[in-house]
Amino acid sequence: MNKEGLLYIIKEKLSERVQKFELLIAETRASNNDTKSSMGDKYETGREMLQQEINHLQRQLNEVFNQQALIQKIVPEPSFKVQNGALIKTNKGLFYVSVSIGEITFENQKIMTVSAESPLVKAMFGKKIAEKFEINNVHQTIENIW
Incomplete structure (x- = not known):
């Protein structure tokens, strides 16, 4: 990506x-x-x-x-865990940890931009591929991180 x-x-x-x-x-x-x-x-x-x-x-x-x-401050280097600047694919969608400006379409995919301060990112912060997390009683699995 x-x-x-x-x-x-x-x-x-x-x-x-x-x-x-x-x-x-x-x-x-x-x-x-x-x-x-x-x-x-x-x-x-x-x-x-x-x-x-x-x-x-x-x-x-x-x-x-x-x-x-x-x-x-964000550098586009590969990430191996959920952190600022990471692009995360879960079983529920794509999320880019940066600033919260809403959903954008990039390379024909919808990506939700989210702040590191958001509850979603706080729930998955530091996790790696194949790890699971839960937010608002919704279980998600991290499928990939770029």
Whole structure:
């Protein structure tokens, strides 16, 4: 399995998210400047709501920056146990331990990207091929690790 290509796709998706949040923040700031009127308190309330939205978007953008920093530390070397950077095949699916950005399709396979902090990864962390683990009363067997 080509983990370099998988990492590239994740980095691209994170870059797209950064651009999306930066655009949303810029648009929200612009609308904040456009809301000037003589309506007094309603104007101030509207400005405060827009500022709260900007703050919320900024927190989300910072989380994506944190994910980018984490993904930069991952090296696409082969793994022999479940650890950060490992691609794991279980009898239930493919999981890539990196950052949590959801399901991606790579080499015609659906791969769920999961954080090392997720309960799933914590349940299988350190395990090797053919070992079993359980999460939410679902038993899984590790079939392969790249």
